[in-house]
Amino acid sequence: MKSRIAVTGATGFLGQHVINHLLDSGIEAVATARTPSGASNRCCFVPLDIANPPPDAFERLGAPEVLIHLAWHGLPNYRSRHHFEQGLPHHYGFLKGLIEAGLQKLVVAGTCFEYGLQSGALSEQTPTDPCTAYGFAKDALRRQLEYLTAEHATQLVWTRLFYLWGEGQASGSLYAQLSVAAQRGEPQFKMSGGEQLRDYLHVAEAARHLVTLAMRPCAFSLINLCSGRPISIRRLVERWISEQGWTIRPQFGCYPYPDYEPLAFWGDAARLNQTVSV
Amino acid sequence: MKSRIAVTGATGFLGQHVINHLLDSGIEAVATARTPSGASNRCCFVPLDIANPPPDAFERLGAPEVLIHLAWHGLPNYRSRHHFEQGLPHHYGFLKGLIEAGLQKLVVAGTCFEYGLQSGALSEQTPTDPCTAYGFAKDALRRQLEYLTAEHATQLVWTRLFYLWGEGQASGSLYAQLSVAAQRGEPQFKMSGGEQLRDYLHVAEAARHLVTLAMRPCAFSLINLCSGRPISIRRLVERWISEQGWTIRPQFGCYPYPDYEPLAFWGDAARLNQTVSV
Structure with missing residues (x-):
């Protein structure tokens, strides 16, 4: 089976909206998460544990052209060391496996917490300076993926999500x-x-932007996902x-x-x- | 056996000078590295593999009051991903074990490469922005140790080494x-x-500064080790x-x-x- 777009964290708040927007747009999608609770019955669901992925994870996801990577564990406990002690190596290892298996494009949900305690309008050129374990782990994952994708044909689009809101939120x-x-x-x-x-964005709008970034050629590898x-x-x-x-x-x-x-x-x-x- | 100071990377260029300066100053020291090649015969040597440390590493090192952590693998290949794929988790895991076992003070050799492509006089308040895998891995290790030591009684002194020179260099x-x-x-x-x-510092002077920082109370947790x-x-x-x-x-x-x-x-x-x- 060959799918166009696979989505991790597909059963989460944003993930459900992304899956629905993909399907509403007629785009073939595969949803993945650790367990199927909350999964849409409109598309294929593949259970995957990012902390312990199978060697053929890329094929199980239908060898997708694009991965929208939304999964992250243990929020909103921003200060917990698990973000870099487990989250960082697990997510890097999982994504490295997909990249080495031939993934062409990777759209990742980063966070405005990468900027840390900086005020005002934050542009993508603002150097990051995270002050939480969560912000640090996402910033570190981004940097590691930049080094990795520079050696592969994979296009990385790292989005920095600001605040979302909408029905069904945690x-x-x-x-x-x-x-x-x-x-x-x-x-x-x-x-x-x-x-x-x-900076608050409605979750449906964020999902729509993510799908656009996944489907279109993108001149930037780093994009704030925000209202501005x-x-x-x-x-x-x-x-x-x-x-x-x-x-x-x-x-x-x-x-x-x-x-x-x-x-x-x-x-x-x-x-x-x-x-x-x- | 109770030692005052243990030194990792003790058989390296800087490590040999640190060991000699400790012994010349009458300070009890334990040297460690993966293999004893280049180790001083004036003090105790404990072979340790940082990538795979024994659970009693702290005791094997003589339950030291201070660790001077100089070990790092695979230089000067600054762009290799091994710095964060292996180096970062291995060094963090090794040091975490010692901190959880009761280490009171940890002096680490960081690098000016944490600053990245920033010009002029770089102070410790300059936000880091590494542009190499090596600089990134050291910067990330520092941040992870800051989060970790904030939850323990361990004092962290992170030194940023600029350029060293002297006889016996690689x-x-x-x-x-x-x-x-x-x-x-x-x-x-x-x-x-x-x-x-x-900014070049003679290796013997750098070693003397490291011993001073290890032995004295230190008002800063982040110090450039440089000539200025x-x-x-x-x-x-x-x-x-x-x-x-x-x-x-x-x-x-x-x-x-x-x-x-x-x-x-x-x-x-x-x-x-x-x-x-x-």
Whole structure:
């Protein structure tokens, strides 16, 4: 069997949207994850353990032309050493096997956490300086893949995801917490000061961009996957409440700002816009 | 047996000088390397394979108070992937074992290659941006050890070595090549343009600094090990020739400048001077 695109982490929040967008676009896809829980029944699912892949992983995935690699383990615990002690070598080993087996194009979900505590509009030329084990591990995986793909015919497209939101997101996320509280009929939603500026993209839009980057020739090997528009968490929450017609009221200043993020940072979307709007 | 200081890479160019300086200073030392070739017969030698250490490595090294970790494999091939595919996980795993076994202080030889293609006086606050697999692997090892030691009582002192020179250096080094050619009576020494500015420290001085950093309380966890004085390669070669009374003449412009190094960079030695001069 020969597939066009294989997707790891296909049963996750973003992965499900990517699979659906691929299938809706008529693109042949193979979904993979450790277990099939949450897998779409619209396409082929191949169970794979990235920490211990079979030697014929590339063939089992249908010898895809492109891999969209979304899998990552143990979030949102950004400070855990497992990100580089297990995650980094496991993901590098898994992807190296596919590259050496003949994978032509690899689109990977990196993270804005690679930038670390840098403020303002972050462009892909901004040198990375991660301050969390998670950000470090993704940054290190990117660098290792750059050295590796330089010796192979594989095209690497490393995307840096900023913040996503949407229905079905993990229960710890801001949108999921707000949604649950609102639907429970709670009068107030405790949150941080809300003045921090972030870059939020709807998950369906992020999935659409990933599919575009996978299908089209891409002039860049490093692309922010972001809206390019900073928004305060305060305004974001108010907008979600208004759009959904919820009655819950935000209660600001209940939690401190996290110390591993700058108060104001967002993505420079020039490369993304240039690439997906052609 | 309880030793004060253990040294990995003890049979190497710098390691031999560190061992001799320790013994000359009356400090109890244990030397380790994969094989005893080149080991001093003045102190205890423990053979250890860092890629496959025994579970009681800390005890075999005499439960040292300090480890000076100089070992690294496969230089000067700066571009080889083995630096991060094998070197990084092997060294991290080895050091993690010692830290978890109770090591109190760890002094590691990092490299100016962690800075990558950045010019001028490089201070420890300069964000790293390695451009070689070697520089990346050392930078990644440092970050991983920072995350790890933050969870333990181990003090980490990461030193960034600039260029060393001295008798007994590996045959590919500039000083060794010049020395061999001069002693062979060759009339001319082919070299690059020689205008590049570098930071050269005599190996005995570097060894003395490492021992000082190992023995004294240290206010910094990151210290350039350098002279702090830029010198052109041209002037350096002319000085070596003059000091040794050789008759060989440098022939400039025979080789291109390496593309993985800036034309002019040297270390900011303020932290080192502040620490070792007290």
